[in-house]
Amino acid sequence: MLQKTPTKGMRDFLPGEFSIRKQVLESIIATYEKHGFLQIETPAVENLQLLNSKQGGDNEKLIYKILKRGEKFEEAIENGGELCDLGLRYDLTVPLARFYSNNRGKLPAVFKAIQTDYVWRADRPQRGRYRQFRQCDMDIIGDGSTLAEIELITATADALYQLGFDDTVIRVSDRRLLSAIANKCQFDQEDHEKVFIILDKLDKIGIKGVLEEISAFAPDKAESFVNLLMEITASSDPLNKTFEALGDYLDEKTKASLTEILSVCKTTTKAQVVFDVKLVRGMNYYTGTIYEISLSGLDISVAGGGRYDQLIGKISGTPAPACGFSIGFERIVLLLTERKYKFAQKEKTALVFSGSNDLADIMKVAQHLREKTDVCVVKRAKNFAYQVQQLKEEGFSTIYRYENQQLVKID
Amino acid sequence: MLQKTPTKGMRDFLPGEFSIRKQVLESIIATYEKHGFLQIETPAVENLQLLNSKQGGDNEKLIYKILKRGEKFEEAIENGGELCDLGLRYDLTVPLARFYSNNRGKLPAVFKAIQTDYVWRADRPQRGRYRQFRQCDMDIIGDGSTLAEIELITATADALYQLGFDDTVIRVSDRRLLSAIANKCQFDQEDHEKVFIILDKLDKIGIKGVLEEISAFAPDKAESFVNLLMEITASSDPLNKTFEALGDYLDEKTKASLTEILSVCKTTTKAQVVFDVKLVRGMNYYTGTIYEISLSGLDISVAGGGRYDQLIGKISGTPAPACGFSIGFERIVLLLTERKYKFAQKEKTALVFSGSNDLADIMKVAQHLREKTDVCVVKRAKNFAYQVQQLKEEGFSTIYRYENQQLVKID
Numbered sequence: 001m002l003q004k005t006p007t008k009g010m011r012d013f014l015p016g017e018f019s020i021r022k023q024v025l026e027s028i029i030a031t032y033e034k035h036g037f038l039q040i041e042t043p044a045v046e047n048l049q050l051l052n053s054k055q056g057g058d059n060e061k062l063i064y065k066i067l068k069r070g071e072k073f074e075e076a077i078e079n080g081g082e083l084c085d086l087g088l089r090y091d092l093t094v095p096l097a098r099f100y101s102n103n104r105g106k107l108p109a110v111f112k113a114i115q116t117d118y119v120w121r122a123d124r125p126q127r128g129r130y131r132q133f134r135q136c137d138m139d140i141i142g143d144g145s146t147l148a149e150i151e152l153i154t155a156t157a158d159a160l161y162q163l164g165f166d167d168t169v170i171r172v173s174d175r176r177l178l179s180a181i182a183n184k185c186q187f188d189q190e191d192h193e194k195v196f197i198i199l200d201k202l203d204k205i206g207i208k209g210v211l212e213e214i215s216a217f218a219p220d221k222a223e224s225f226v227n228l229l230m231e232i233t234a235s236s237d238p239l240n241k242t243f244e245a246l247g248d249y250l251d252e253k254t255k256a257s258l259t260e261i262l263s264v265c266k267t268t269t270k271a272q273v274v275f276d277v278k279l280v281r282g283m284n285y286y287t288g289t290i291y292e293i294s295l296s297g298l299d300i301s302v303a304g305g306g307r308y309d310q311l312i313g314k315i316s317g318t319p320a321p322a323c324g325f326s327i328g329f330e331r332i333v334l335l336l337t338e339r340k341y342k343f344a345q346k347e348k349t350a351l352v353f354s355g356s357n358d359l360a361d362i363m364k365v366a367q368h369l370r371e372k373t374d375v376c377v378v379k380r381a382k383n384f385a386y387q388v389q390q391l392k393e394e395g396f397s398t399i400y401r402y403e404n405q406q407l408v409k410i411d
Numbered sequence: 412m413l414q415k416t417p418t419k420g421m422r423d424f425l426p427g428e429f430s431i432r433k434q435v436l437e438s439i440i441a442t443y444e445k446h447g448f449l450q451i452e453t454p455a456v457e458n459l460q461l462l463n464s465k466q467g468g469d470n471e472k473l474i475y476k477i478l479k480r481g482e483k484f485e486e487a488i489e490n491g492g493e494l495c496d497l498g499l500r501y502d503l504t505v506p507l508a509r510f511y512s513n514n515r516g517k518l519p520a521v522f523k524a525i526q527t528d529y530v531w532r533a534d535r536p537q538r539g540r541y542r543q544f545r546q547c548d549m550d551i552i553g554d555g556s557t558l559a560e561i562e563l564i565t566a567t568a569d570a571l572y573q574l575g576f577d578d579t580v581i582r583v584s585d586r587r588l589l590s591a592i593a594n595k596c597q598f599d600q601e602d603h604e605k606v607f608i609i610l611d612k613l614d615k616i617g618i619k620g621v622l623e624e625i626s627a628f629a630p631d632k633a634e635s636f637v638n639l640l641m642e643i644t645a646s647s648d649p650l651n652k653t654f655e656a657l658g659d660y661l662d663e664k665t666k667a668s669l670t671e672i673l674s675v676c677k678t679t680t681k682a683q684v685v686f687d688v689k690l691v692r693g694m695n696y697y698t699g700t701i702y703e704i705s706l707s708g709l710d711i712s713v714a715g716g717g718r719y720d721q722l723i724g725k726i727s728g729t730p731a732p733a734c735g736f737s738i739g740f741e742r743i744v745l746l747l748t749e750r751k752y753k754f755a756q757k758e759k760t761a762l763v764f765s766g767s768n769d770l771a772d773i774m775k776v777a778q779h780l781r782e783k784t785d786v787c788v789v790k791r792a793k794n795f796a797y798q799v800q801q802l803k804e805e806g807f808s809t810i811y812r813y814e815n816q817q818l819v820k821i822d
Binding site for chain 2: 004019050
């Protein structure tokens with residue numbers, strides 16, 4: 001006998017679960033399309049060279065690697081070379097950058113992409129975190145202006161609103177602003193990334209933890225960094241407080257971009273839109289604006305993204321400005337289920353027949369009923385009353401009995 | 412710079428290609444649902460123990476295997492053990508059997524499943540054959556009667572008919588009938604599988620090739636086997652000719668089942684339904700009826716399946732009768748494209764604005780237009796006439812220009 005359960009961290013979806021997931025997915029895609037985005041698709045498997053190109057932060061450690069085959073494998077074993085040259089994608093952004101590099105000539109000058117596919121990460125499974133999970137990404141490639149961020153934030157907020165999330169908070173910041181803070185606090189350039197990674201853990205380790213961890217390698221700078229953060233977050237106008245505090249460390253372009261994105265998105269979304277100096281976002285590829293959506297009162301991020309103007313150039317040699325926003329599909333489904341969201345139930349009819357009937361005759365009756373609704377042909381069980389009850393529980397809104405060439409509707 | 416093309420044998424799908432594939436998929440699913448089937452899903456990754464359980468025939472040689480990680484990997488290296496314990500599924504039937512074993516208590520007594528997912532095979536890529544490709548499977552588990560085969564054949568024929576294939580031929584046979592032929596020709600039991608594998612290559616190697624290959628190990632039986640086949644196929648009533656020729660070698664149940672399936676399906680489908688003694692089907696798991704759909708005049712199979720009553724018992728210890736039918740999605744898409752099938756074009760509007768506009772204002776106009784249609788916001792290019800032409804080519808049926816707070820429709 002073999003193991004019946006799915007492999008660790010992965011899931012089977014029963015018809016009821018599948019139907020819920022499909023409805024959520026279709027709703028998100030419909031909203032994205034309304035905002036002028038187009039669906040595309042890339043394969044689940046990519047070359048490891050691409051996946052391991054140091055864009056994915058810690059996620060690169062979680063890649064499922066695929067064993068080489070045939071001669072390539074034997075060669076690798078003989079020469080002690082790499083055993084794998086392919087892997088499962090850990091996100092949809094790195095494959096999108098490859099896709100764009102590959103198909104640039106066939107795409108509009110400003111390309112607005114939708115991807116709603118699975119990604120795989122060999123992460124430690126825990127509640128709501130899986131090893132195969134779906135992401136719903138929108139990306140705009142070829143637009144370096146703030147219009148891109150504004151469209152992405154507007155469309156993502158709209159997608160969540162259409163699913164009944166009327167309590168979202170959109171937090172916005174900019175990687176360049178984080179760099180300006182690090183510069184102002186006199187951190188060595190090589191320590192910047194380390195500082196951001198620690199700041200990113202603020203939720204988990206608290207401000208004291210941040211202070212301690214940074215003190216470990218930059219004891220003279222840690223306190224001024226933490227003080228600056230606390231000063232900004234305590235302010236009634238944190239954005240202008242930040243601009244003031246950073247002075248010339250922050251360029252005018254970043255200031256103007258952040259100001260415009262925040263002010264326009266306040267008019268285009270029904271969500272609360274705030275500047276959040278503590279926002280970091282884990283991926284290495286971000287270069288400018290970064291943003292996240294969470295639910296008011298809950299410390300749960302449901303969507304995140306940012307600008308990554310360098311990634312496409314790194315892959316193809318020809319740069320293109322780009323930014324994206326990704327909805328955490330699995331979390332959204334979990335929240336909707338918890339919130340008892342009203343999912344639609346499809347009309348279904350059961351046609352119960354007894355053994356004495358000719359199958360050609362039954363199939364003809366079923367075919368006739370199918371002109372109007374989905375029909376499942378079912379053999380009559382011995383305990384008919386119990387069978388009818390079961391069929392109702394399975395979601396059949398209409399049940400017919402067919403016997404002696406008579407079609408009778410069961411109440 | 413990194414490789415821009417997808418990994419060998421796999422594909423990127425541009426928006427136009429994606430839209431075609433989505434329409435085909437949605438049409439197939441809608442027909443399957445009309446026939447009372449329900450969508451489910453299993454993960455792409457399964458335990459290698461399941462995938463390598465000798466059910467998949469030659470496909471087991473084509474499995475993409477996933478490298479073990481962490482301690483498990485180090486242990487394998489140290490002890491010279493297996494490097495992999497997971498793999499990508501090569502079909503949807505073996506995972507379905509595991510799914511059913513795992514979830515049996517939560518499913519209807521007769522479970523009618525739809526799966527329309529990707530599978531992976533490290534096959535030699537060639538025209539129309541890919542290493543990641545989609546299959547559209549229907550399966551009925553828990554029904555050992557011919558109703559299951561009849562429903563599957565009816566629904567699959569309907570799905571193809573809905574896509575405009577009005578020239579399909581459904582070929583039906585039975586594995587038990589093949590066994591009876593092998594017995595009648597006195598082949599050793601252990602040679603049966605070999606004989607069937609050779610017969611399965613008839614299209615490629617011709618009847619002479621079959622004779623030669625079988626003669627290599629059973630020279631005294633090869634001729635009578637080939638003669639019997641030729642006699643049957645030359646007959647005007649091959650089914651009854653077969654029954655006559657096989658006499659007691661074939662049991663009454665198999666005869667009745669084949670006769671009923673053929674006669675009922677002639678009334679439930681618009682396709683040509685024929686008995687084909689030469690039909691084999693590659694998978695090891697088939698135990699009874701087998702069937703294939705091809706297009707009249709073309710030697711291309713577009714769907715295939717059969718009964719596999721042993722598979723679930725092998726996985727879970729508790730047997731259940733089962734049969735399935737799988738549409739070769741990639742081939743269908745290719746044929747529809749070649750046949751210039753009329754795919755729907757979605758209504759799309761472009762809203763072109765010039766730089767002088769306030770973004771909040773533009774977004775408000777876009778939001779208003781979105782109440783009726785999908786809207787893409789586009790910055791005005793220097794050469795506006797060329798831009799309009801490009802937008803039309805990209806499929807925008809309506810184009811507006813927004814300037815000085817005026818919305819003007821472009822013809």
